[in-house]
Amino acid sequence: xxxxxxxxxxxxxxxxxxxxxxxxxxxxxxxxxxxxxxxxxxxxxxxxxxxxxxxxxxxxxxxxxxxxxxxxxxxxxxxxxxxxxxxxxxxxxxxxxxxxxxxxxxxxxxxxxxxxxxxxxxxxxxxxxxxxxxxxxxxxxxxxxxxxxxxxxxxxxxxxxxxxxxxxxxxxxxxxxxxxxxxxxxxxxxxxxxxxxxxxxxxxxxxxxxxxxxxxxxxxxxxxxxxxxxxxxxxxxxxxxxxxxxxxxxxxxxxxxxxxxxxxxxxxxxxxxxxxxxxxxxxxxxxxxxxxxxxxxxxxxxxxxxxxxxxxxxxxxxxxxxxxxxxxxxxxxxxxxxxxxxxxxxxxxxxxxxxxxxxxxxxxxxxxxxxxxxxxxxxxxxxxxxxxxxxxxxxxxxxxxxxxxxxxxxxxxxxxxxxxxxxxxxxxxxxxxxxxxxxxxxxxxxxxxxxxxxxxxxxxxxxxxxxxxxxxxxxxxxxxxxxxxxxxxxxxxxxxxxxxxxxx
Numbered sequence: 087x088x089x090x091x092x093x094x095x096x097x098x099x100x101x102x103x104x105x106x107x108x109x110x111x112x113x114x115x116x117x118x119x120x121x122x123x124x125x126x127x128x129x130x131x132x133x134x135x136x137x138x139x140x141x142x143x144x145x146x147x148x149x150x151x152x153x154x155x156x157x158x159x160x161x162x163x164x165x166x167x168x169x170x171x172x173x174x175x176x177x178x179x180x181x182x183x184x185x186x187x188x189x190x191x192x193x194x195x196x197x198x199x200x201x202x203x204x205x206x207x208x209x210x211x212x213x214x215x216x217x218x219x220x221x222x223x224x225x226x227x228x229x230x231x232x233x234x235x236x237x238x239x240x241x242x243x244x245x246x247x248x249x250x251x252x253x254x255x256x257x258x259x260x261x262x263x264x265x266x267x268x269x270x271x272x273x274x275x276x277x278x279x280x281x282x283x284x285x286x287x288x289x290x291x292x293x294x295x296x297x298x299x300x301x302x303x304x305x306x307x308x309x310x311x312x313x314x315x316x317x318x319x320x321x322x323x324x325x326x327x328x329x330x331x332x333x334x335x336x337x338x339x340x341x342x343x344x345x346x347x348x349x350x351x352x353x354x355x356x357x358x359x360x361x362x363x364x365x366x367x368x369x370x371x372x373x374x375x376x377x378x379x380x381x382x383x384x385x386x387x388x389x390x391x392x393x394x395x396x397x398x399x400x401x402x403x404x405x406x407x408x409x410x411x412x413x414x415x416x417x418x419x420x421x422x423x424x425x426x427x428x429x430x431x432x433x434x435x436x437x438x439x440x441x442x443x444x445x446x447x448x449x450x451x452x453x454x455x456x457x458x459x460x461x462x463x464x465x466x467x468x469x470x471x472x473x474x475x476x477x478x479x480x481x482x483x484x485x486x487x488x489x490x491x492x493x494x495x496x497x498x499x500x501x502x503x504x505x506x507x508x509x510x511x512x513x514x515x516x517x518x519x520x521x522x523x524x525x526x527x528x529x530x531x532x533x534x535x536x537x538x539x540x541x542x543x544x545x546x547x548x549x550x551x552x553x554x555x556x557x558x559x560x561x562x563x564x565x566x567x568x569x570x571x572x573x574x575x576x577x578x579x580x581x582x583x584x585x586x587x588x589x590x
Contacts, residue, residue: 121158188233228293266297301351367447412440458479458498
């Protein structure tokens, strides 16, 4: 707003309008004044103070419009060391200025379309990647990395062209993967296997925030990467998937931060080509094999803690493979079901991921089948009644949200190797009817995918109960609104109709 317009509104005399225009006018002038100060040679403490005020003001779109210019953007880029050509970040005293400048840029790019266009003109994505390379292995500048990554995420979110530039021209996939490795302090024991210290300390808040921002940026970079075309691509995705496996097996400073970390890891794993997800499981090490061989009976009765450790380890082992990461994904899925809300955003990504893993990787499917659909022994209660993972998933098969019920049914169908008779055994006909109707399988059969043959897994309880199962009966509503066999319902309506005719 210019001075003449501001004076006109003040002379008009409306109190509310006068207050607003004075505040906006003074804030705009303050913004302009801050940029004029920042180009001068002033002490670092003064630069930080100016930038802190600018960060607060930059949350207001109305103030940003007149001050978002190429010259002002370049001032912030210079202060954020995004225009530097040297390869060092040595002056620790400058770090607070760099961080505050990046915070201002995040606000300005998010709130101003002009800033978004200028970011393309100034090639901001390349400058951010260059800054990341300078500090990727530095442990004590996590704040710089964090806000650099946040700005990179915003740019790739707002400009689809930048995603392609990051992926191919700027080599964003290996760069951001290395940032994650650094945040997790990964030590590789094999090409796609990292050492996991289950007794180690949790990630610090700074490391966790940095990792979350890297995961979000990587998601945008890989959002269209469901298929790989080159061996080098396959290797890069396998390395990233191995880093994400490590991510699933560590914890953050709080339970909420751990869930946020794992949630972003799940989202990113959904972008990994399914053929590269085999690195989520790995053969047991010699030490783990020896531990697996230890039976509970061999431990003394007073070794309760040791017995619990062996029991826990054995539940995460299948066919000589370490299934810890898949077990974490399964627990994550169950927690999201138990929340009872936001299924579309919170639950479907992990369910889709587990479904695709099960369809493509036999060991993962068989492990999940053991965990989710163990041998059926409770044949008295309906499949949706109870607190097991199977009961919870079966309840979702009739959820009001079409997407949620479809993916829940699909997951169970894949665990049953897309065999209708097996699905009906675990879920019941009514719960499975929607999926079977959509697939044209109401009369039985199996899906289009091929699966290896399994041995007979029917328990004695199920074999005894199977002959007693009743045939499907068509149902109808009685006049009082309750459900009853269709024939009985029709008879009751006939009686009412005859009675009504008699009274006429």
